[in-house]
Amino acid sequence: FKSKLPITAVSIFSQMSALAEKHQALNLSQGFPNYPASAELIALVDKYMRKGYNQYAPMAGMLALREQIAKKVAKLYDVSIHPETEITITAGGTQALFTTIATLIRPGDEVIVFEPAYDAYRPSVEVFGGNVVPIQLTAPTFAINWDDVRAALTPRTKLLILNNPNNPSAKALSVQDMEALQSILAESNAFVLSDEVYEHLVFDGLAHQSALAYPLLKSRSFVVASFGKLLHTTGWKMGYVIAPAELMKEFQKVHQFNVFSVNTPIQLAIADYLKNEEHYLYLPQFFQEKRDYLLDGLRGSRLQTLTSEGTYFLLVDYSRISDLNELAFAEQLTRENKLASIPVSAFYSKPVEQQLLRLCFAKDQDTLSRAIDLLHTL
């Protein structure tokens, strides 16, 4: 048997969460909230299950939910998305990413990926015989030099994968970035996979720059979102993708044989829950408070904090504490100091001279407070 993914290992998130459990360490590694989801939302799921909504949803998803998504997107980005032809409900952002890649990528196609990159992109591209063309961005700014992107384009470039705000760098793209990308795309036929699962987690009054808000980008993009991040329910594995109708038609040809459709009662519950826009408009403030609590708490420690403009992650530089590489240091920290984090090297295909760990602050106050105490002992 010849593996299609010979060098792919168990994901760093599973590895570090398992290590955290083994050593009874505080888990700031894998990105997930450790506080409860809304009781009102859970009651709605319960209601729809009891009412008998327990059979297959339509392939593209429940229309009630697609209509709420179209409304939310119109409000946030001032664009009109057709709920019947331009939205599909998926099993988390992950399935939306994978199915988009399956829809587009043929052997030999090139896919531009910015590193540090979320771990799902490369293997998904490689399963379909595509070649990843990485562009490395480095701390502290992780700024994109758009001339490098232009230079990386070839006639074989089929897709550019963007993750904004970015996991793990916590950087949010600016209007200038989006305009530069748009002008580059005008010279190419490439598509864009815009992973915007952290769209609501943007801080300090910054506005999220969705690909949907830029007409040329919108016409070429598959925009991916996750209800796991929106509703603090990563275990429900619910998300969606938005794309122009003719692209969505192709996406759905794959989707119907990939999962066919996803959880019916949860879709109905989310559709009701999103009718109250306060149920998502509070998110930037909610997570900014957690970010600030962690940032303030780490002041005076030997860790240097980087800027977190979005996502629920904060990067810290430990170069004043240890010379170990990131994986070795993250493992030592879990074993000896009982705090699990993610080594940023896991998001790069080639080594980079950095000593950074990613901390997830989607945690309750008590967990963050105990993490701060542990990190002050370093």
Ligand code: PMP
């Ligand atoms: N993209 C990014 C950048 C992510 O961080 C994650 C998961 N946290 C996903 C996609 C996957 O989302 P989901 O959990 O909804 O599958």
Ligand code: GLN
């Ligand atoms: N996206 C989550 C993170 O970055 C992990 C999701 C997963 O474990 N696949 O931590």
